[in-house]
Amino acid sequence: FGLAVTGGLVSSTGIAGFTLGGGVGWLVRRHGLASDNVTAAEVVTADGRVVRADQDENPELFWALRGGGGNFGVVTSLEYQLHPVGPQVLGGLIIYPLEQARQVVTGWRELTGNMPDELTTLINFTTAPPLPFLPPEVHGTRIAVLVGMYAGDPAAGEAAVAPLRTLGTPIVDLMGPMPYTGMQTLLDPLWTAGAHNYFTSAFIEPSDAALDAVLRHHLTTPSPSSELHLHQLGGAFARVPAEATAFSQRDSSVLCNVIARSPDPTDFDAQIAWARGAREEIARHGRGTTYVNFTGDAAEDKVRAAYPGAVHERLVRVKDTFDPTNLFRLNQNIRPSKAA
Ligand SMILES: Cc1cc2nc3c(=O)[nH]c(=O)nc-3n(C[C@H](O)[C@H](O)[C@H](O)COP(=O)(O)OP(=O)(O)OC[C@H]3O[C@@H](n4cnc5c(N)ncnc54)[C@H](O)[C@@H]3O)c2cc1C
Incomplete structure (x- = not known):
């Protein structure tokens, strides 16, 4: 359709993890990261609920999903703002x-x-x-x-x-x-x-x-x-x-x-x-x-290096709300404040 959003530099890169962590590609300077173009997501949370995240519904989750990685639930759909590109x-x-x-x-x-x-x-x-x-x-x-x-x-x-x-x-x-x-x-x-x-x-x-x-x-x-x-x-x-x-x-x-x-x-x-x-x-x-x-390492210092200062604290607050027991932990982990 002549429409696109920022994708990975290698076409086999999956879009979900790519987008949730940011998403750098050939359109990044023209249209921003893949995550900058997400307008809504559907997420299965740690307690089994299906929730929508966008500017109006669960806005803190929506903020966290755009860069915070796979920490907050299983993302089952992503909606993107597309742009005319090429062909x-x-x-x-x-x-x-x-x-x-x-x-x-x-x-x-x-x-x-x-x-x-x-x-x-x-x-x-x-x-x-x-x-x-x-x-x-x-x-x-x-x-x-x-x-x-x-x-x-x-x-x-x-x-x-x-x-x-x-x-x-x-x-x-x-x-x-x-x-x-x-x-x-x-x-x-x-x-x-x-x-x-x-x-x-x-x-x-x-x-x-x-x-x-x-x-x-x-x-x-x-x-x-x-x-x-x-x-x-x-x-x-x-x-x-x-x-x-x-x-x-x-x-x-x-x-x-x-x-x-x-x-x-x-x-x-x-x-x-x-x-x-x-x-x-x-x-x-x-x-x-x-x-x-x-970041091949999931070590805490690398996670902190990705989310400096107040961003990390805000991510922890979202994690506390949506995954307080750290069910989703096999990732560059944002540890909830009460998990070991
Ligand atoms: C060959 C290669 C080229 C790459 N090129 C680029 C590039 O050009 N630009 C760039 O920005 N990055 C690039 N990357 C990095 C890429 O963004 C990450 O590897 C990203 O995690 C890939 O997304 P995926 O869906 O394949 O993730 P997977 O490898 O399937 O999963 C990685 C993690 O992402 C999270 N995740 C994945 N799917 C979901 C979901 N549906 N819901 C919730 N969490 C989920 C989980 O935490 C999971 O552990 C590249 C990686 C490779 C291997």
């Missing part, structure tokens, strides 16, 4: 070699301050897979991949995207008009099911020191499919008032996601240790906060 958009990848990674990422940082909301980008520090559109000598080498989508008229997007093509000398420039549905599945071949994954993240400001830390950890990725992503935020995402939803971290300009990923469980603990070490250092360049959906 053609301008999107794709521009792949730069490791030697140009620093100039590319610092140039990207300068451009992000003036990008239109229609354009959402990320830089993926990864290892070149053996794909036919890459020269064989590049396979297995570290690269910096600029991925982006302009969610408007593709012809108008050309001017916005042009400076991204000249941040260095690309190995290959695969940015062009494509269907929105093609953009939504572009990364799927690199994310086949069955791999071991550990995500950990930090909201940061991309100072020179922060980018140095990211580049340093890119050089020590423990497997070819382990990578670091810098997600550009701002735009519609940043204009949502912090108190409007439980996803309250609106003022950072970049979200760094550190991903350990491998098809082979051997030594995966060491890969997790790499991701944790990288995240710890990179998080120093922000307020130490994290995105709950990019």
Whole structure:
């Protein structure tokens, strides 16, 4: 129908957990998080009731569901505000070699301050897979991949995207008009099911020191499919008032996601240790906060890092109302005040 709401960057990502934790994707700067577009939810609560949550009915539950994760009940339906998107958009990848990674990422940082909301980008520090559109000598080498989508008229997007093509000398420039549905599945071949994954993240400001830390950890990725992503935020995402939803971290300009990923469980603990070490250092360049959906740990300090201060206290009050015995606890848990 030519209508869409923010979805995950990999099309197999389920919408329920994705939305309840926030939901970052190619429309985030144009239309906000997936959770920013939820207008109502139906929830089966811990005591077996079926309740509706929206601005008028159970408004505190509605607030908590938009960022607070799966803590408050089983969500059996979500209603979203949809937006006209595409069907053609301008999107794709521009792949730069490791030697140009620093100039590319610092140039990207300068451009992000003036990008239109229609354009959402990320830089993926990864290892070149053996794909036919890459020269064989590049396979297995570290690269910096600029991925982006302009969610408007593709012809108008050309001017916005042009400076991204000249941040260095690309190995290959695969940015062009494509269907929105093609953009939504572009990364799927690199994310086949069955791999071991550990995500950990930090909201940061991309100072020179922060980018140095990211580049340093890119050089020590423990497997070819382990990578670091810098997600550009701002735009519609940043204009949502912090108190409007439980996803309250609106003022950072970049979200760094550190991903350990491998098809082979051997030594995966060491890969997790790499991701944790990288995240710890990179998080120093922000307020130490994290995105709950990019958090492989359910440890309390990570939950607190996702919901700082008063937000956590408000979530506990909603939890006390809707799940006082902590039935829903196998998650990034908001512990009710009276549960052990
Ligand atoms: C390959 C991959 C790519 C990803 N890409 C992105 C991305 O681009 N952007 C982004 O923001 N996140 C991304 N994520 C993270 C993603 O948002 C979370 O993994 C999210 O939990 C996925 O939602 P799901 O419905 O598949 O959750 P599941 O894995 O099924 O469940 C995870 C948790 O979510 C809660 N939950 C799920 N369904 C319900 C429900 N119906 N009612 C109540 N609680 C529920 C529960 O607490 C559950 O334990 C990605 C994850 C992966 C593995």
